[in-house]
Amino acid sequence: MSSVDYTHEASVIEGRPPLRSLDDLISKPLETKPDKKFYIALSVTLSMLGLFVIGLFMTFYYGIGTWGNHIPVAWGFGIVNFVFWVGIGHAGTLISAILFLFRQKWRTGIARFAEGMTIFAVMTAGIFPLIHTGRPWLAGYLFPYPNQHSIWVNFTSPLLWDVFAVSTYLTVSLIFWYVGLIPDFATLREKTSNKIKKVIYSIFSLGWRFSNRHWQHYEMVYLILAGFATPLVLSVHTIVSFDFAVSILPGWHTTIFPPYFVAGAVFSGFAMVQNVLIFVRKIFNYEHIITVDTLERMNKIILLTGSLVGYAYSMEFFIAWYSGVQPEQFTFINRAFGPYAWAYWIMVSCNVLAPQLFWFKKIRRTIPVMFVIAVFVNVGMWFERFVIVVTSLSRDYLPSSWQYFTPSLVDFMILIGSFGFFFTWILLFTKALPVVSIAEVKAVVDGAQPSHKEH
DSSP states (O other): OOOOOOHHHHTTSSSOOOHHHHHHHHHHHHHSOOOHHHHHHHHHHHHHHHHHHHHHHHHHHHOGGGSSOOSSOOSOHHHHHHHHHHHHTHHHHIIIIIHHHTTOGGGHHHHHHHHHHHHHHHHHHHHHHHHHTSOGGGGGGGSOOOOTTOOOOOTTOHHHHHHHHHHHHHHHHHHHHHHHHHHHHHHHHHHOOOHHHHHHHHHHTTTOOOOHHHHHHHHHHHHHHHHHHHHHHHHHHHHHHHHHHTSOSTTTOOTTHHHHHHHHHHHHHHHHHHHHHHHHHHHTTOTTTSOHHHHHHHHHHHHHHHHHHHHHHHHHHHHHHHHOOHHHHHHHHHHHHSTTHHHHHHHHIIIIIGGGGGGSHHHHTOHHHHHHHHHHHHHHHHHHHHIIIIIHHHSOSOGGGOOOOOOOHHHHHHHHHHHHHHHHHHHHHHHHSOSSOHHHHHHTSTTTSOOGGGO
């Protein structure tokens, strides 16, 4: 019989920590009271969230006129932020589902956190289409349920397709996240001495007893859900790209948008996961669980998807030239050299040039440098959505209607506040649930798998 080589799994978790010590380490943040640093961080995110609330109140009270939107730029920061946050939510399900199906063991230390980040990002994204309609109290009409007025939604509108895609993605991601938490809830149930917590963990663990039968059912369900979630990762941002691609507006009417948007979503999502995990691993002493090897693999994916995004940028220009359609040619020349050239070159510098530094191994493994590059990636991806939305709308077929878009103070308050909303949920998550999957990490510790080398 040929030997089984587990060396690729041994590097996932550094050293050979006792399994019981992993239980204690991962559950420690849930058992200790928040320290001063946590409250400082929470006060910062809540302050940003306060700006969000004020911005939303002004939008509801005075209307969309408080934003910088005008004619022809009827889509402004609202849709830019929506597409950005939906993109951020893609890395979580990719790490959990697709990498799980490919049996990539290095995902175990980061999958739980990435799944949680997916849910919070999609929650943040869902706010923007509602407020962008100008009548969020009529949001129920977006859903095609029978009613006595026989009012049905416009099924041919890609904006309605977004409702189906994003709500389905959120539902499946929530179920996928919860199923992965069941064994950990049972572990926490056994560890805690607090009666209230024990009752809560008992309810959510669904009677889990760590039996062989339970593990078999769990692995089967998790595999099925991973199979459901995988096409969703590819379809959700594809459908979001249809908001633009099915129009006849130059700069939007392009068939490269679906794969280009998916690559960009994975690109920005991995960058956000990497940014936050760098803090998580340091604060909770998870350096041997979320290793530099794992971060390096994430940086390789950022390099790959960044190169795909750069290829899409060049293809847009090539197809516009090759088509011979003057409005298309004008739109892309206007992007690079028109009044929004500053935004276009910020986008190119952050998304195409900065990730190329990851070709160097030393940079891929240097935490401060990789953190800065990932920040640039998220800045660049936000500007990408800004460039797509604003440059195409501000100069359309009629020069008489051209107008420069200038965001208002409320626009910036809602943008900054959306980050406050997202990071507030992240902080609460770190104190309420294990940010690393206890069961999955213990399964890939060196020596946990049977091997003839152990005997």
